[in-house]
Amino acid sequence: MEKRLEVDIQLIVHATEDLEKILATFKEAFDIDREDFDMQNLTGHFENPIIMLHAKIKKKKAQFFVKKLVASIPREQINTIIEDLENRYDDSTLYLRIGKQSLVKGEIVLSDKEPVKIKIFTPIYKQADIEDTFTRLLTQGTI
Numbered sequence: 001m002e003k004r005l006e007v008d009i010q011l012i013v014h015a016t017e018d019l020e021k022i023l024a025t026f027k028e029a030f031d032i033d034r035e036d037f038d039m040q041n042l043t044g045h046f047e048n049p050i051i052m053l054h055a056k057i058k059k060k061k062a063q064f065f066v067k068k069l070v071a072s073i074p075r076e077q078i079n080t081i082i083e084d085l086e087n088r089y090d091d092s093t094l095y096l097r098i099g100k101q102s103l104v105k106g107e108i109v110l111s112d113k114e115p116v117k118i119k120i121f122t123p124i125y126k127q128a129d130i131e132d133t134f135t136r137l138l139t140q141g142t143i
Contacts, residue, residue: 003143007062008119011100013051014044022053025104029072030065032057066120067141072108073098078138080110085131094120094134 013019026032032055040052057065081088088095096118099111122143124130137143
């Protein structure tokens with residue numbers, strides 16, 4: 001039996017970006033439906049409209065997302081994440097940022113510029129197990 005897994009996804013869509021295209025990308029790449037996202041209309045620094053998208057997925061949908069995500073990240077970037085793992089988790093949550101524009105192009109690339117923020121949570125009760133658990137998740141797509 002796999003451990004409990006929850007994924008939290010957050011991103012900002014600017015007025016110059018195509019919301020429908022971004023939502024279609026999530027559906028095609030990860031089977032995350034429009035209805036899975038909460039949308040919040042906000043105003044940017046220069047009074048421009050922006051939309052905050054937030055999804056919290058659980059159970060099988062979260063497991064599917066993680067497997068697809070890990071399978072899509074290039075091996076050298078997985079190795080980079082693992083080498084820097086102690087800076088990418090807090091307690092039982094792994095933090096990743098991938099490029100929104102590259103995602104729309106069908107690629108998964110780690111990026112801090114206009115990122116899709118991803119938090120992957122699974123309960124880990126022993127501090128000593130955290131890095132092993134997240135390394136297994138990143139290399140095998142399961143925990």
